[in-house]
Amino acid sequence: MNNPFIPLKNADTVIIAGNISEEIYGNLKKMNLRVIKTIPHKKVHSSIKYHPDIVIHPINNNILVTEPSVYEYYKEEFKNTNIEIIKGEKDLDCKYPLDIAYNVGRIANLAIHNFKYTDEVLKYYLKKQNLELINVNQGYTKCSIAIIGQNDIITSDTFIDKTLKKYGVNSLRIEPGDIFLEDQDYGFIGGCTGNISNKEVLFSGCIDEHPEKEKIEDFISNLNKKIVYLSKEKINDIGTIISLNCN
Secondary structure, three states: OOOOOOOOOOOOEEEEOOOOOHHHHHHHHHOOOEEEEOOOOOOOOOOOOOOHHHHEEEOOOOEEEEOHHHHHHHHHHOOOOOOEEEEOOOOOOOOOOOOOOOOOEEEOOEEEEOOOOOOHHHHHHHHHOOOEEEEOOOOOHHHHEEEEEOOEEEEOOHHHHHHHHHOOOEEEEOOOOOOEOOOOOOOOHHHHEEEOOOOEEEEOOEOOOOOOHHHHHHHHHOOOOEEEEOOOOEOEOOOOEEEEOOO
């Protein structure tokens, strides 16, 4: 099964945080991508209010489940495309775990989340895809997982790393920290990344100052993939770059 965070062919559209820098926006436009900026969610913490992975989950390459308050916005944005927008039922709120309902990680034929708090509409569609649901205590599972390949991830979460390795996932564990996220001690590696093809991994910023730069670059290079750095700024958690083929 194809991972919906990796497009089947070269992406033509990305959903990205509405507060990205002009440098990131300009570099995406240079790739001839349609850039759909998120609108802020009014109730979640300010540090994540623009994050796509907080309010959107791609079920597959053609179906997105969205949080109710942003449903109409994305329905309009994807009008006259092959993307179907489905409204979730759970409204998000400011305190954890009331903000994690759509932040589900995906790898291989697995969905990983704290399913006690997952939106029920989203859970229904995940089961409909015949995915195996792996329950963990971490609620920000998509934030925590950088999806590099169909069976390849990078994470700083020790339990996610150990759990997914038991299922045969090729996981690189890095130490937490050294990723910028406004008003937080640090961000997550999954929130800094996305894929615009099965060969190119997007990073929101450079990792020259990251202590595990070589490990990250070697891991991705050994998978015959290329890193595309979208800015010269320090790597920044912007809530995952969701890429799509809309035509």
